[in-house]
Amino acid sequence: MRLLGRGVRCVRGGREVFCDLDFEACSGEVLAVTGPNGSGKTSLLRMIAGLLTMAGGSIGLEGGETELTLPEQAHYLGHRDALKPALSVMENLSFWRDFLGGEAFDARQSLAAVGLDHAAQLPAAYLSAGQRRRLSLARLLAARRPVWLLDEPTSALDAAGQTMFAALMGDHLSRGGLIIAATHAPLGLATRELRIGGAA
Amino acid sequence: MTALAALIRRDIKIALRVGGGALIGVLFFLTVVVLMPFAVGPDLALLTRLGPAILWLGALLASLLTLDRLFMADHDDGSLDLIVMGRVPLELACAAKALAHWLAAGLPLIIATPVLGLLLNLDAVSTSAVALTLLAGTPALTFTGMIGAALAVTLHRGGLLLAVLVLPLSIPVLIFGVAASQAAISGLSFGAPFSILCALSLVSFVIGPFAAAASLRHGLD
Numbered sequence: 117m118r119l120l121g122r123g124v125r126c127v128r129g130g131r132e133v134f135c136d137l138d139f140e141a142c143s144g145e146v147l148a149v150t151g152p153n154g155s156g157k158t159s160l161l162r163m164i165a166g167l168l169t170m171a172g173g174s175i176g177l178e179g180g181e182t183e184l185t186l187p188e189q190a191h192y193l194g195h196r197d198a199l200k201p202a203l204s205v206m207e208n209l210s211f212w213r214d215f216l217g218g219e220a221f222d223a224r225q226s227l228a229a230v231g232l233d234h235a236a237q238l239p240a241a242y243l244s245a246g247q248r249r250r251l252s253l254a255r256l257l258a259a260r261r262p263v264w265l266l267d268e269p270t271s272a273l274d275a276a277g278q279t280m281f282a283a284l285m286g287d288h289l290s291r292g293g294l295i296i297a298a299t300h301a302p303l304g305l306a307t308r309e310l311r312i313g314g315a316a
Numbered sequence: 317m318t319a320l321a322a323l324i325r326r327d328i329k330i331a332l333r334v335g336g337g338a339l340i341g342v343l344f345f346l347t348v349v350v351l352m353p354f355a356v357g358p359d360l361a362l363l364t365r366l367g368p369a370i371l372w373l374g375a376l377l378a379s380l381l382t383l384d385r386l387f388m389a390d391h392d393d394g395s396l397d398l399i400v401m402g403r404v405p406l407e408l409a410c411a412a413k414a415l416a417h418w419l420a421a422g423l424p425l426i427i428a429t430p431v432l433g434l435l436l437n438l439d440a441v442s443t444s445a446v447a448l449t450l451l452a453g454t455p456a457l458t459f460t461g462m463i464g465a466a467l468a469v470t471l472h473r474g475g476l477l478l479a480v481l482v483l484p485l486s487i488p489v490l491i492f493g494v495a496a497s498q499a500a501i502s503g504l505s506f507g508a509p510f511s512i513l514c515a516l517s518l519v520s521f522v523i524g525p526f527a528a529a530a531s532l533r534h535g536l537d
Contacts, residue, residue, distance in 0.1 A: 162397075165401055166401060167397055167400060167401065167536050168536070187401040188401065188402070190401065192398065192401060194397060195394070196392070196393055196394025197393070197394060198393055198394040198395040198397070199393060200326070200330055200393070202330050202333040202334070202336065203326070203330065203333075207326070207329070211322050211323075211326045212398070214318050214319060214321075214322035215319045215322045215323055215326075215398075215399070215404070216319070216398070217318065217319050217402075217404075
């Protein structure tokens, strides 16, 4: 499987953020998108996820399931964690597992994998920032998708959390998945780098 | 189907818990209707005549009150991004959200109607006529209001705009809802206005989800 972007151009609020961006990522690879603040890392991820229209160029997935579009085969982990404070940890996770569909996994095991199984019945309102991030990561495990689009995935995670997350990413890659991550911090894995907004 | 059922279950759960909108809508409905006799005065005949209109206006305003949360809450916490990306067609997801909103916020209004009918000096026949028209008409309010809710998300912080966008769309529903109730009370033909009311609901079931989904797709950024 190969994710390919050619000549991608991004315009936000009438200003060109980047243009003629070429990139590719294959199964088992991490593509780390780096660059200064405002260089369009999040915009690029949202374009791949189909949440933002491209001003030009094309993005495609080769060798995925032909019946599904690229966004339908991708997980997007953004700044906002898509958790409902009124629901418990378990309810939040089970909802996303059922809604996202596809090959589903046991929610409790996913929680255990991110170290949140002790808090399963706690309302999400009481979680700390790091715990909320861990719960978002559990979503990536509960419903399987080959492409992970991660925006600053390690923010708010403690050292143990980052190690745990590196192991989860390693698992995903070894199963043939691919990861595109916008990041400032090293991810703890061998990565291919895409630098945008190089002027700064 | 699992995905849509999960979405409906989640939205109802959130609406019924502390801070959800379901109870607020009913309390608002109650307050509006209770205030009316104070404004109109203790003229029982007048209250009876105005009763259906007051109940309909109260239900309209109460359903509007909680409608802005329909997409805004999901937009603010990022859930909407994942719903748009999901394998469920966005139109169906919108319809599921509107259905959940109606079950949690619209149905309680109809259940409260018989109690409020007493306050407006309506007899059993009139009250049940109003409740029946509300049952047929409030889904139309939710499904057309959903278009406004989707536009409000697109236009960022458009919560107040919602009322201005949605109220004109609800005029036909209001006209035929009240007309059908009045017809039942005064013994005129109930069938014609009630059929049109049902037709309005059915049309909104089709147009609402498509318009809301189109608005959400174009407005995301």
